[in-house]
Each structure stands twice: as C-alpha cells, then as structure tokens.
Amino acid sequence: MSANNYDAIVIGAGHNGLVTAAYLAKAGIKTLVVEANDRPGGAAVTREFAPGFRTSAVAHLLHALHPRVIRDLGLEGHGLRATQHRVGTTALIPGGPRIDLTGDAAATAASIGKVSPADAEAYPRVMARLVRLSSALGDFLLRTPPSPLAGANDFQTKLALGMFALKLRMLGKKDMLELSRILTINVADLATDFFESDAIKGLLALEATLGVYLGPRSPNTVFNLLYRLSSFGKNGLGGFYLPTGGMGSVVDALVKAATAAGATIRTGAPVERLLIEKEIATGVVLKSGEEIRAPIVASSADPQRTLLHLVPPGNLDIEFSKRIRHLRMNGCVAKIHLALDGLPDALKSSGGRVVVAPGIDHVERAFDCAKYGRVSDKPALEIVIPTLSDPSLAPAGKQVLSILYQYAPYRLRATPPDQARAQVFERGLDLLEQAAPGTRRLVRAAETLTPHDLETQFGLSGGQWHQGEVTLDQVFFLRPAASFQRYRMPIPGLWLCGAGAHPGGNVSGAAGANAAREILKDVKARKTRAAA
Template sequence: MQNYDTIIIGAGHNGLICAAYLAKSGQRVLVLEASGQLGGLAASREFHPGFKASVAHSVSHFSAKVAQDLNLASHGFDVAAKPMPTIGLNSTGDHVVIKGHQVTGVSAKDAQQFGDYRRFIQRFVELLKPFWLKTMPRIGNNSLPELMTFAQLGLKMRLLGKEDMGEFMRIATLPARDLMDENFDNDILKAALSWDGLIGSKMAPRSPNATILALLYQMSGEHAGAHAIPPGGIEALVNAIASAATAAGAEIKTHSPVARITTVVDKTLCDGFGALAANGVELESGETITATRVISATDPKRTFIDLLGVENLEIEFTNRIKRLRTDGYVAKLHLALSGEPTFTGLEQANGRMIIAPKLDAIEFAYDDAKYGGLPENPVMEIVVPSLHNGSQAPAGQHVLSAHVMYVPNQLKGGWNDEAKAVLTERVINTLASYAPDIRQQIIHSELLTPADLEKTHLVSGGHWHHSEFSADQLLMMRPTYQAAQYSTPMAGLYLCSAGSHPGGGLMGAAGHNAAKEVLK
C-alpha cells in the first residue's frame, strides 16, 4: 500500500499550488485528478478539431506572491502579461472603453468622476488585499497570532480616517446598482463596472449582500481588476503551476477519481480516548492510498457529503454544509470561427467585451433565471483568446469564448438538447447585433451549462466559486465555521478550494493559505 505525507484531491490551480508549497517544504505529496486534464475550470481542452478553450478564459487577480514564491516565470508563465481594456459594447459602435484609470465613450462628467471613483475604490481594495492571503481567525478563543490579524485589520480601517472608514462600512453590503447610480450617468459604464462583482454569483445589481466586496476582491491584482490573457493562454499558467509542483517533488496522477475519503480511529486524539481521523483515500478503481493528511481541492459539499460521508460528521455541521448556496448561474459558449470576428466600431476584438446595455438588462436576465427560465436577452462577457494565443486555433481561424449570465443550473423542465439549442441561438443572435458577420463565420459551437460544468468538473451546482460569495459565506465563515481555517471537524482533513477563504477566480490564495496552515 502506498503512503504519503499529504494527498490532495483535485488538480485545480489551488490544489496544484498547495501541492507545490508542501512539496517544497519536504513533504511527500500526491495529487489525484479525476479527469485527464489539469486545472479544473481553468483546464484547456479541444472542443472541436484544432480549437481549444477553457472555462476560465482570463486572469485578473492571480497572486503575485504565489507567482514569486513558486518562481512561475522559470516554468513558463509570463507574470507581466499586458492587461486588456474592458469594453462595454454598444450596438451602435459607440463603445465605452475602460483602460486603467481612464474611460472613453462617456460624458466629460463621467470621465472625470471615473478617476475619482477608481481612487476611492482602490483605498478599500488596498485595505482588504493583505487579508486574502491570510487565514481568517475563528470567532472566539483566539491565539495571539489570530488576535494580531484582527488588530491589523482594525488598524488599517482606523488609518482610513473617519470619513473613509464610514464609507467602507456603508458600501460593503451596498447593492452594485446603488454604488453605480451614485457615481455615473452612462448606462453601459455602470453595467460594465458592476460585472466583476456579479459574475459567477446568484446575485444581480439590486442584490445587497457583498457584491461590492466581490468587486474589491476581483480588483486585488497587480492591474486593479483589469483582465489579461498570458502568452500561451490560461494553459500556460496551469502548466507552470503543475511544473513547479512536480519540480518540487509532488506526484500528480490524472484519471484517478476518488470514491471516498477513508478514516481510522486515532488513539492520540481526545485525551487518549481516540477519535476518527482521515487517513487516505479509496479510488473508484478500488485502490487504497494512505496519508498523514488529506486536503480537498474540491468543493465543500462534494468533500463532506459525497467523499467523507455525513455518517462521519455531526448533524449540525452537516446541515450547514447542505445549506451552502451552490447554484451555478454561468454558461460557457465556445465558437470555432473561420476567421477573425469583426465587431462594429472596433478595429480589433482584442479586449474583454461586455454585452450589458444597462443595469436593468442584467437584472432582467437574473429575473428570468431565478424562476428557472432562460434569459430572453442574454448578457455576457466575451474574449477572443486566439488573438493572444495562436495555439488555440488553426492559422487564420479563431476561438470566441463567452461567459453567459444568468443561466440556471436547475432549469425548469430540465436541460436537454432542445433547451441548449434555444439558449445557443439567443446568445448568437445577441452577438450578431454587435458582430453582424459572426453567424457566417461559425464552424462549430459548444454550450456548457452549469449542469454540464457540474458533471464534467465534479463541482456542486456547477458553481464557479463552489459557493456564493456572500456575507454569510465569507472570511471566517467560508464555507462555514468549524471549517473556515482550512482544517475541518475531521482530524487530518483540510480544504483548499474556492469554497474556502478567500473565494473563487484564478488567484491561488486558498491553495497558498491552506499549505501555510498545514505547515504551521
């Protein structure tokens, strides 16, 4: 029987990052991945002969510290990838273009206010930024280091000054719509600026409950929220992390789905009376592998309910895990195109383009989805990754990648080929309003619903972030108390996925933080 210091379930970017840190410390680490690709939702795969794409199609806030610690540049990742402009598309061609602290396509008043808004928001980004890469202390019975973390946060808030501290407390749970209406007149600008606080969630512009905190989280990267596609694409980032992990000594096995987490009675626990502890995994093949600890890079529901089993947990904890909100609301459209797509009013479609004419368009799409329906007028984020990474399509041809909000995991009547065809047609019709020749360029289309993502990536509900990024599922409550510091009620079992603090997206903080917690 094989034995390791640590087994990590899932080779998403957080699992690979955690493996790299632990292997660098001298641990014998095994990473088990159910599929044949590394990267989880960031995995690149061929969706049509010669055309490749990944669900996560850009990088906005990947941790510079993780990149430096793991020396990802030496493994082929360009940490200085040039950010793309964010373009709020207008069907007339009069687009709103956001680049750094400047915006064009709006009134002089909005352009002036945008600079003030960015400086205002950036103060709160900097306030929270250090805490994304820290373990958030539990509530009560804190150690001195944990108390110091609280003290550091309190001091940073105090240093904001009375007025800004009051503003932070006011906007922290403010609906995105209120913040945008307070600052701007242009509808497209307001919708584009709200997007990063909403994408991947079951919330809309009028929803209170931390959409602004999600926006601050997304803006914590080196380019203050601007998105980039690195040379070599997202695949280059995943390959670099995997290379760093294997170079440090970690083993990675694909096509190795885990059936369950195994347990044993550890006599050293509970003052010698003994208690259950995780001691390895059993694969679907029947093979058993043991380890000192198991770290799950899969979502909390799958970890505790499917792999560990509720019979091994207290009912109160199990109920909290079952109540986590994990309904995915994003579909992914991939188009294989015969040539470079042309959008009205753009010289080249080399930015991150958002189709959301106004905040109400987002709200109405959300209203359709929350009742189990398909959006009548889809809103979406679009990139053409092959303009940045030529290996994603044959020469002269291109890939269009779109995140389509709001598409429910639980569709009324269920998902079938007819429902997917209806949604695909609506999305392409919407695209054609901005890129009139797009339909004639389509060689092949692929639509991945949240239900597809749940099935293919083994993530509960097909939720990007493994659970909602909301006030009751954040910080020292993510995913819930007793499991928010990466350790869990089951001795020897840890979490390191997007369902842990600080949350989802290609950042790597959860993998970093979990490794540091294990190595204490």
C-alpha cells in the same frame, strides 16, 4: 514507507490543489495529488473545442493569481507568462455607443466623454477609490480568517487581525465611512450614485454580479464587486490578462513547480471515499478500490463533494452536515466558445475583453429569468478574444471567442438541459450579432457549456464559479461554515484547500496557499509536541 503511503494526499489537481501540493512538497512533505479527470487543472484548463481551435475551457481571464504565490513557487521560472498580454475592456451597446477602457487614461476619458462628460470625470476617481477600498479588504486574501470566538486565535492570527484593522484605519475617516456604507448595498444604487450613462452602469452591474446568483439590485453585490476588484491592487495582477497558451499555461507551471518540489501527480484517479479510522482521516480509497494512506488529506474538491460525498456517512455532526448541504451552489454562468473565420469590425478594434450589458435594467431583467429557473431571454455577456494575444490557439487567420453568458441557472424549473444549451447558444449569438454585426456568418464551429456541463466535465458542483457563492454570509470566518474557517475540517487529518475555503474562487491560488500554511503549522506543532 510503502509505495502507497504518503505524508499528504491532495484530492484534486485543480490550480488550488496543485498550489497546496507544491508548498507541502517544498517543505519536505511526501505529497501525492490524485485527480479524477484525465488531466490536471480543474476549471483552469486549455482544451480543443473544434479541430485546430483551443481556448480556456472555463476560467478565461487571469487577474487574481496572487503575486506571492507566483514568487514563492517560482512560477515564472517554470514557464508562466501571466502578464504579457493585458486586455482593455470595450463596453458595447447594441445599436448604441461604445466605450473603450484601456490603460491609457486620456484615451479612456475621451471614449467615455463621447457618451457622458460627467462619467468621464467620475470614472477614474470612483474606480481608484473602489480599488483602494478593495485592496484594504484584499490584504486578508492570503491570511487565515480569525475566529469570532474569544480566545480561539493564536498569536499570529491576532497579529494579522491587528494589522488588518490598522490598514483599514489607515484608509482615513472618509474612506472608512464609505466602505461601511457601501459594503452591503446593491451595485445598482452604487452605480446610480456616481454615474449617469447606461454603458458604465451596465458594466459595473455585470462586474458585480458575474458568477453569483444575484442581480444588480440584490444586496451584497457591491461586496462581490470589491472582491473582484481586490485583484486590481497589490493582491492580484493589477488588471485583466490573457495568458499565452490560455489558462492551462498557469496549471502547466504549477504542475512543474509541484513535481520539481517532489510531489507526485496521478490523473484519472478519482477518489471514491475517505479512509476514516477511529474518527481520524487516514487516507483515501480510489474508485478502482486502491487504498492510499497518509496522515494528512487535503481536498480541493468543493465542500459539498468533500464532506457529503467523500466522507462516509455517520462521521459528521448533523448540524455541520446541514450547514454544508445548505451552502448556496447554484451556478448561473454558461460558456460559449466560437471558432471564427475572422473578426467582425466591432471586435477587431476592441481591447480584447468586450462586455455587452447595456444598462442596469438589462442585467436585472436577465436575472429575473434566472430567479424563476429560466435561461435569460437577453443575457449579459463577457467576451474575450484569446487569439488576439495568442494566435497559436487557432489555425492561421482564424479567431476564437470565449463568452460568459450570464444568467443560465443550474436549477432549471421546466427547461430540459439540452433545450437550455440550445437557448444559451441562440440567445447569446443573437445578442452578439446585435452588438457586433457580422459575427454569425463568421462562425464555423461552436461549443456551449451550461452549468450542468461544467459540473459533469470539470467536477464543479452546481457549475458554481467559487465552489460556493462568495456573499457576506459565506465568506471569511463563515467559509465554508462558522468555526471551520481554518481549513481544518471536523475530522482530524482532513483539510479543505480549494475555492470552497477562504477566500473563495478565481484563479488566485490563495485558498491552496493558505491551507498549506495551516497544514505546515500543524505539522510543526506536532513535531514540537512529540519532541517535548
């Protein structure tokens, strides 16, 4: 085999691409990963944003990394310390009360009780039920979605579907009915059904809309909430964590796992196009003109980039191309990174994650701006303080804030990108100053990344969180398109292994692991056929 021939090429060294590469290499497949950027990680990276100050540049909270991926790839043996620093959530209402939600049930109830005794009683009960329902759905995160077409599923998929149906039934009649009732409704209705305080309702509104181009009164938002909560049961880490060293530490462990298994990783190696011969994918051509060949090409770049830009024109069915072109990819979250001389009092006493979403109407109005192509006048914010758990991310005595600003739409109607960036910074800081007075005077440096910046700097098309929104019409057997949910694309030899495939985004490794399993199944079937 020549140096430029491999068994498999993985496009993109985001965390999912690395997961796929590690599983393939462990199975003895000679695997090459080619990454456009000059470092691996995609949207899961730690980088310096001001001299001496580092933070997770895009994804900042670890909660969804699947325990089976950690185990299978021995990530702890490769240095991953995912669950050392669990964070609690503080909901701040500017000029109003605060609520601290921690791992301590009594303290949490006491904190909510100061705002609403009824919510203090309801919160643990309602959240436990939502986590139970989301866990039942979450059992499908690490499985390949079945085809809705009769006769199209193999025995294993049918068995998985049967087990899934059984688990749903085991929820019991009441929970089953509740799941059917809430799955397609909006989170504003759900929150109003169970809670009375703006602090809790606003918090739920943000949890349910973060990363999707929906407001709390949009249908489907409870589904997004359940998707997020699915990592709070056995299909994730069970809570929010700040990994030591930032999100880049997850990727460091994945790089070690993949290379220890024999994979080769090349950074600064953007793929220009796929090599397609006799309608079969046979490798890639890099921007440099270098050709690399392999019978398996798995792309962790998003579906639009992979299928509309890397696949040369004329190789895909028109209907399929149209479906991919119409995937909703409108990113709506910007990031602000602040280098601080210290922490204001309101943040010092927080649980490490702070949410400023003072009510459903606040979040809905923030979305109204985005609907008409404007940066929210008053955003909803999710703030984490990575230096609380890892002081080495800043010089001694200094602090870092990593802030998600919802909503800053990718598709702006009249605002030039530079103005949008300035608006995100000013409006974000204004709201933060109201919620945590004294923040502004502590800022010594800052970085603001709009969805446009996330696209150009991290290769996220549309700056979208999930490589394509996770809504009921774009999940499960419809992800990325009907009949192509099995990671296998219409061109033989081409597979999808990033968040654009089932089950979607978050730093979970699920799409990468599922794709590797399907590829290995195919390799085995070919070998069996060849031997027969």
